[in-house]
Amino acid sequence: MAHFAAGLGERLRGPQRNRQPESRAKGGPFAYLLALIGLLLTAGSRAAVASPSPAVTQDLNGTVRNEHNDPITGAVCTLRGGLLPTQGLSTNSDEQGHFVFPGIALATYTLSCAAVGYQPVVKSDVTVTEESYPVLDFILSKEVVVRQRVEVQAKAPGVEQQNAAPPAQLNATQLRTLPLIEEKFKAALPLTPGVVRTPDGKINIKGEVESQGLLLVDSAEMVDPVTGAFSIEVPIDAVQTLSVYKTTPLADYGRFSGGLATVETKAPSSSFHYELNDFVPTPRIKDGGHIIGIASDEPRFYMTGPIVTNHLNFSEAFEYDVNNQPVRGLAWPNNEIKTQGFNSFSSFQYIPSDRQVLTGNVDVFPLRREYADINSLIPQTASSNYGQKGVSTGFTDRYLFSSGGILTSLFQYMKFDSNAYGQGPEDMVITPEGWGGNFFNKYVRYSDDEEIAENYQFAKKRFLGTHDIKAGTEIDRRSYAGSSLSHPVLLDRQDGTLAESVNFTPAGNLHATDTEYALFAEDHWAFRDNLSVDYGMRYSYQTIGEPAAFSPRAGAVYSPGSSGQTIFRGGIGVFYDRVPLLAGDFTQNPERIVTLYNEQGVPLGPPVTYQNAYIEVQENGRQIVPSHNRLDSTPHNLTWNLEADREFTPAVLLKASFLSSRTFQEFTISPLYEAGVPPTLLLTNTGVSRYDEFETSLRLRPIQRADVSFAYVHSKASGDLNTLSAIYTPFEAPVIVPNQFGPLPSNIPNRVVTWSSWKLPRELTLSPVFDIHSGFPYSAIDVYQNYVGAPDSRSFPTFASLDLNVTKDFRITFLPWVRNHKLRLSVSIFNLTGHYNPRDVYNNVTSPYFGQFAGIEHRLYDTFVDIVY
Numbered sequence: 004m005a006h007f008a009a010g011l012g013e014r015l016r017g018p019q020r021n022r023q024p025e026s027r028a029k030g031g032p033f034a035y036l037l038a039l040i041g042l043l044l045t046a047g048s049r050a051a052v053a054s055p056s057p058a059v060t061q062d063l064n065g066t067v068r069n070e071h072n073d074p075i076t077g078a079v080c081t082l083r084g085g086l087l088p089t090q091g092l093s094t095n096s097d098e099q100g101h102f103v104f105p106g107i108a109l110a111t112y113t114l115s116c117a118a119v120g121y122q123p124v125v126k127s128d129v130t131v132t133e134e135s136y137p138v139l140d141f142i143l144s145k146e147v148v149v150r151q152r153v154e155v156q157a158k159a160p161g162v163e164q165q166n167a168a169p170p171a172q173l174n175a176t177q178l179r180t181l182p183l184i185e186e187k188f189k190a191a192l193p194l195t196p197g198v199v200r201t202p203d204g205k206i207n208i209k210g211e212v213e214s215q216g217l218l219l220v221d222s223a224e225m226v227d228p229v230t231g232a233f234s235i236e237v238p239i240d241a242v243q244t245l246s247v248y249k250t251t252p253l254a255d256y257g258r259f260s261g262g263l264a265t266v267e268t269k270a271p272s273s274s275f276h277y278e279l280n281d282f283v284p285t286p287r288i289k290d291g292g293h294i295i296g297i298a299s300d301e302p303r304f305y306m307t308g309p310i311v312t313n314h315l316n317f318s319e320a321f322e323y324d325v326n327n328q329p330v331r332g333l334a335w336p337n338n339e340i341k342t343q344g345f346n347s348f349s350s351f352q353y354i355p356s357d358r359q360v361l362t363g364n365v366d367v368f369p370l371r372r373e374y375a376d377i378n379s380l381i382p383q384t385a386s387s388n389y390g391q392k393g394v395s396t397g398f399t400d401r402y403l404f405s406s407g408g409i410l411t412s413l414f415q416y417m418k419f420d421s422n423a424y425g426q427g428p429e430d431m432v433i434t435p436e437g438w439g440g441n442f443f444n445k446y447v448r449y450s451d452d453e454e455i456a457e458n459y460q461f462a463k464k465r466f467l468g469t470h471d472i473k474a475g476t477e478i479d480r481r482s483y484a485g486s487s488l489s490h491p492v493l494l495d496r497q498d499g500t501l502a503e504s505v506n507f508t509p510a511g512n513l514h515a516t517d518t519e520y521a522l523f524a525e526d527h528w529a530f531r532d533n534l535s536v537d538y539g540m541r542y543s544y545q546t547i548g549e550p551a552a553f554s555p556r557a558g559a560v561y562s563p564g565s566s567g568q569t570i571f572r573g574g575i576g577v578f579y580d581r582v583p584l585l586a587g588d589f590t591q592n593p594e595r596i597v598t599l600y601n602e603q604g605v606p607l608g609p610p611v612t613y614q615n616a617y618i619e620v621q622e623n624g625r626q627i628v629p630s631h632n633r634l635d636s637t638p639h640n641l642t643w644n645l646e647a648d649r650e651f652t653p654a655v656l657l658k659a660s661f662l663s664s665r666t667f668q669e670f671t672i673s674p675l676y677e678a679g680v681p682p683t684l685l686l687t688n689t690g691v692s693r694y695d696e697f698e699t700s701l702r703l704r705p706i707q708r709a710d711v712s713f714a715y716v717h718s719k720a721s722g723d724l725n726t727l728s729a730i731y732t733p734f735e736a737p738v739i740v741p742n743q744f745g746p747l748p749s750n751i752p753n754r755v756v757t758w759s760s761w762k763l764p765r766e767l768t769l770s771p772v773f774d775i776h777s778g779f780p781y782s783a784i785d786v787y788q789n790y791v792g793a794p795d796s797r798s799f800p801t802f803a804s805l806d807l808n809v810t811k812d813f814r815i816t817f818l819p820w821v822r823n824h825k826l827r828l829s830v831s832i833f834n835l836t837g838h839y840n841p842r843d844v845y846n847n848v849t850s851p852y853f854g855q856f857a858g859i860e861h862r863l864y865d866t867f868v869d870i871v872y
Contacts, residue, residue, distance in 0.1 A: 060273045060316060060354055061131050063104040065139035067096045067116050069707065074100025075143060076762060077176060077710055078118035082129075085110030086360045086401045086409060089460055089471065092270075093244060095174045098762070105272030105307065106316045107131050109357045116141040119654055119704040166253075167537055167558025167574035168644055170246035171195035175269070178239055180770045181758055182808035182831040185326075186281065186301060186867075188242050188266060189233060194758060194772065195247045196698050196714040197662075198262070199749045202779060202842055203376075205732075206233055207749035208262020209249045209664050210694030210720030214728040215580055215638065216261035221268055221364065223397055223415040224258070228452040228481040229584045230732045233264070234391060235368055235419070240278060240305040241320035241348045243267045249662055249696075250642040252558030252574040254523040254539030255458060255475060260580035260640035260666050268364070271316035271352045275308035281867040287327070289335070299326040301867075310351075320348045324370075332379025332843060332858035340377060344370035363398040375423075376734060379843040379857035380437030384426050387442040387734045393419040397454075407462030411475075415454040422447040423734055430491045431737055435786065435850035443492045444735045448513075450483035450584075458523075471527040482516035483584055489593055492737045494786060497849045501604055502786050505738065506596040508612075515587030518546045525556075533562040537574070548582035549637035568650040572660075575643035582637055583727050586670045589686045590615040595739070613674055613684040636688040640666045656702045664694040670727045673742035684739065692722025692747065708762035713755075720750040724794055738788040745794040751777040751802075766812040775803040783848050791848050799844065799856065805835040812871065825871040833863040 067078040080102050083091035096102045096116075111130045117123035121143035129139070173181075173191050183190040192208075193200045199207045206213040214231035217224065227234040248256070248263040256263060284300040300323070307318035326342040329335065346368050353361045369392040374383045397415030404410070425431075425442030432439035458475025488510040494503040525539025541554040558574025592615055599607040619635060646660035669690030675683045700714040725742035754776035761769040778799030783791040808831045816822050834840060841856030 060106045060108055060313075060352070061133075062272050062274055063107045063112075063114075063129075063131060063139070065102050065114070065116075065141060067100045067102065067118065067141045067143060069121065070142065070144050073707065074098070075118050075121070076100065076708065077174075077760070078102070078116050078121075078141075078143070079174075080104075080114065080116040080141075082107070082112050082114050084112035086358075086403050087112075089473070092267075093174070095176045097176065098768075103272075104270070105274075106270045106352050108354050108360055109133065114139065116143065118143055119656065119702060119710065121653065165535060165560045165570070165572075166251070167560055167572045168248065168250045168252060168646070169572075170248045170251075170265070171197075172247075173245045175243055177758075177760075178242060178245065180760055180768060180808060180810065182770060182772055182806040182833065184833060186239050186303070186322075187236055188239050188245050189236070191245060192247065192264065193774075194756065196700060196716045196754075196756065197249050197696055197718070198247055199751060199754075201748045203748070205728075205748075207720075207747075208247065208264070209642070209662065209696065210692060210718070210722070210747055210749055211261025211640075211664075211666065212726070212728050212749070213261070214583070214732055215259065215666070215669075217256075217259035217263050219263070219265045220366075221266070221362075221399065222413060222456070223395075224452065224454055224479065225266075225366075225395065225417075227421065228417065228419055228450040229421070229448050229483045230728070231581070231583060232732055234421070235366070235393070235395065235417075236346050237266055237268065237366065238303060238305070238320035238322045238346050238348050240280060240303050240322070241268045241318070241350070243269045250574065250576060250578075250644050250664075252525075252537040252539070252556045252576055254525040254541040254554065254556050255473060257477075257521055257523070257541050257543060257554065257579065258479065258519065258581045260578050260638045260669075268348070268350060269307070269318060270362075271318040271350050272307040273309055273313075273316050275306075277304070277306040278870065279304055280869040282870075283866070283868045285866060297325070297327075299324075299328075301326065314353070316352045318350045320346075322346050330377050330379075330858065331860055333377065333382060337383050338377070340375060341373040342370070344368070358403045360401045361398060364396065366395040368393055368395075380845070382438070385431065385438035385440060385442055387423050387425055387444075389421070389423050389733060391419065391421040393417065409460040411456075411458050411460070413454070413456040415452075417452040419450045419452070420448065421450075428490060430493050432493050432495060433737060433788070434495045435497050435847035436845065436852065440493070441490075442734070443737055444487065444489045446485060446487045446735070448483050448485035450481065450485075452479070452481045454479045468528060468530040470529075472525070474524040475522075477521040477523075478518070479521075479581075480516070480518040481581070481584060482514075484512075484514040487511050487513060487592055487735070489735070494738070494788070496602070496786050497851075498602075500602050501600045503600065504598045506598075506610070507593040508596070509593065511592045513588045513591050515547070515584040517548065517582055517584060517587060519548075519581065520544045533565070533567070535560050541579075543579055545582055545637060547587050547633050548635070549579060549639075550633075550635065552579040552637060552639065553577070554579055554639075570648040572646040572648070573644060575641075578640040578642065580638040580640070582634060583670060585727055585731050586617075586634060586686060589617060589672075595684060611676065611682045613676075613682045615686070616683050617686045619688060634688070636668050636670075638666060638669045638690075640664060654704045657699070658701075659699045660697070662694075662696045662698070664696075666690075666692045666722070669723060671723045671725045671742050672727065672730050672739060673725055674739060686727075690723035690726060690742075691744075692720070694718065694720045709759065711757070711759040713757040716754045716756075717752060718750075718754075719752060720747040721745060722747050740787075740789050743790060743794050745782075745796070746780045748779065748795070750780050750795070753777050768810045770808040770810075772806045773804070774806075775801065778802060781844055781846050783846055783853075786847065786849050797846075799841060800839060802840050803836075803838045804833065804840060804860075805838075806831065806833045807835055827869040827871050829867050829869070831865040833865070834860055835862065837862050 067075045078096040081091045081093045114129045115125040192198045213233045218233045225235045244267045246265045280303040282302045285298045286294045287296050287298040303322040305320045323345045327339045330338050349365045351363045372389045374386045375389040377386045395417040400412040402410045424445035427441040429441040431443040456477040461472040464470040489507040492505040496502050521543040523541040529535040536559045538557040543552045554577040556576035562570045595613045596610045598610045642664040644662040649657045668688045671690035696718040698716045730736050756774045758772040780795035782794045810829045812825045840860040842858035845852040845855050
């Protein structure tokens with residue numbers, strides 16, 4: 004939930020639609036259409052041969068208690084078997100120790116439950132039938148336990164089912180109880196080690212910005228097709244688990260060179276259930292305690308149940324968002340980022356037979372954000388607005404063959420339109436103290452993304468151990484059309500005289516299309532209970548990128564002895580990204596015309612026009628090619644990791660790991676102005692980045708009703724600074740200086756992050772988060788925005804913030820509609836200690852304020868009320 008606001012004001016108005024013709028890969032649409040028809044026919048034929056009477060689904064319920072019959076909160080229960088994914092489904096027990104797996108098809112399963120400090124328990128042959136299934140009761144005793152991994156994902160008899168690089172995970176309970184600056188799943192990502200949110204709001208995983216990573220929701224891609232940014236939300240009430248992979252040995256994951264974030268949503272239930280959360284608006288409270296309007300109003304609603312009894316189940320998660328977020332360093336009322344939008348995520352589950360499960364979803368996500376990039380040095384008048392609208396819809400079909408193999412088919416379509424524009428037509432002015440005038444650029448983009456994937460999980464094979472073999476194919480087509488229009492940018496000296504002007508040629512009509520075809524095969528080979536190996540290969544072909552990319556991956560897990568208390572892991576892999584569509588049409592952008600002036604305002608020479616060009620660097624030299632043709636280059640990454648896990652006592656689990664990541668052939672932009680060479684704004688494929696990380700984490704349960712997580716990360720992130728994402732996402736940079744190699748914006752060498760949950764008497768829960776890390780880097784610049792000294796060689800003060808969320812359950816008996824339900828009041832406090840955390844800095848060496856920090860974050864408060872059903 005957001006924290007402050009006023010009336011929203013006038014809604015944003017996007018540029019008028021003016022779609023340009025799209026460029027298409029030769030033969031690509033026909034191949035795509037044939038694949039889509041084949042997929043639909045496959046799904047339809049499987050449904051046709053299924054049993055004529057649709058099977059029933061059941062909600063599988065259970066409780067987890069200790070030997071004294073007390074409920075255990077936060078126990079992880081994992082269900083495997085049937086048509087479930089190979090890794091199974093996981094859920095957590097609530098405050099009463101209750102857990103539920105909704106909408107489970109009729110089959111036989113294995114169910115395990117584990118909690119820190121307790122012996123895991125496994126129940127085999129859990130057979131779900133048409134009759135109502137009794138509540139399963141798990142009694143966990145305090146004994147030495149074998150863990151699947153430090154995070155206590157589930158009980159495992161050995162390492163034969165484990166991954167060489169398990170993800171960091173947050174479950175639905177943690178997402179609801181931990182203090183988040185906004186009630187969005189993306190706000191929880193920085194709580195995981197190795198994930199950093201930079202001051203500009205971008206998520207970075209293992210040093211790489213989010214546009215080089217990938218977000219999957221129920222295995223389908225959910226990013227902006229043009230930029231790759233994590234711009235698409237899923238209501239937090241629909242999220243079951245949030246996982247972050249810094250690397251993985253699994254070859255079925257591809258199309259990223261940074262990190263991978265996955266969201267698994269809650270399955271629809273066969274019984275009705277609904278929730279109403281955060282339905283009380285937050286007032287804006289100004290000095291003196293006066294209430295002036297509404298700060299934010301973000302009600303959320305979740306409902307699930309059967310549409311047709313025993314046939315079709317559904318769920319709907321809806322959240323509405325009106326948020327006026329204040330920015331420190333600017334005076335009220337001209338200091339607010341105004342956001343309005345909603346998010347609707349609908350899921351459907353249909354089970355034709357006990358061998359087949361069909362699931363579908365529809366996600367709608369319009370958003371308008373006014374004054375999106377204001378800070379202490381950028382007033383509202385010089386800022387840019389941002390808007391987006393779109394819909395994503397798709398289905399997944401899982402079919403179980405009599406041999407035990409599972410065929411999974413996925414189709415997803417997404418329509419994503421976005422626009423950005425300034426506050427008026429005035430020239431933009433950049434001074435040593437910040438920005439003035441009106442933001443210079445406006446763009447409109449109409450994009451879509453179609454994805455088809457089919458894979459087959461073979462039945463377990465036995466040869467020198469056991470083999471879990473999986474193979475599949477994917478087709479992903481992205482395209483966009485749009486335009487970009489800019490007006491002049493003026494760079495003023497401290498005395499107000501003009502130093503430089505940047506003009507632009509007329510609007511550029513932009514369009515790009517890329518289709519990727521991929522094949523993969525992988526095997527999880529368990530030699531014995533304490534040793535397993537993952538290995539696989541992925542091949543991909545992109546119509547404007549790398550024509551033949553091979554991505555081998557391998558990893559191993561080993562546990563010495565028979566206790567399983569110590570586990571060693573390691574792996575290495577190559578990861579090929581998707582080509583940014585912004586690179587595909589770079590040469591069609593408006594060209595920049597630069598003029599320099601002396602202190603008397605006289606031009607130092609004629610205007611210089613920088614022509615846009617793409618230089619492809621290969622082993623046999625450099626070649627200028629049109630970027631709207633094949634680029635023959637795709638960013639790729641090589642990552643390896645080592646990890647050791649140790650259980651000292653049933654309540655103390657320790658992990659230590661090292662990860663090294665190298666990314667090559669990143670697209671960078673840099674002006675070239677040399678004698679004998681025409682002035683050129685160059686896009687090249689020579690960018691590199693490096694990231695090294697040592698992490699140690701501790702998970703413990705000091706008492707039965709407490710759960711504590713502690714992590715320390717020492718890391719170094721460096722690379723080319725003028726990446727395509729840095730120049731064009733989310734808004735185009737007004738001035739482009741020569742590219743340099745240096746510390747990346749996400750480089751914070753030392754970080755400690757810890758969070759915990761404490762259950763207290765009288766239905767009170769305390770959930771603190773403490774985050775302390777090295778200050779973010781910044782560069783000293785001159786009046787022309789050129790670097791003075793080494794880039795990013797300076798840093799902000801050490802950041803430290805203690806955030807706390809306190810919840811209290813109570814009842815109101817005189818209101819009939821909530822008489823039988825609890826109300827939960829939550830109060831969140833951010834930066835509880837009021838630590839000095841500046842957000843901005845005067846970094847221009849010609850400013851009298853050079854080196855002074857601004858935008859000091861104060862203590863913030865937030866409250867919301869939920870109805871607990």
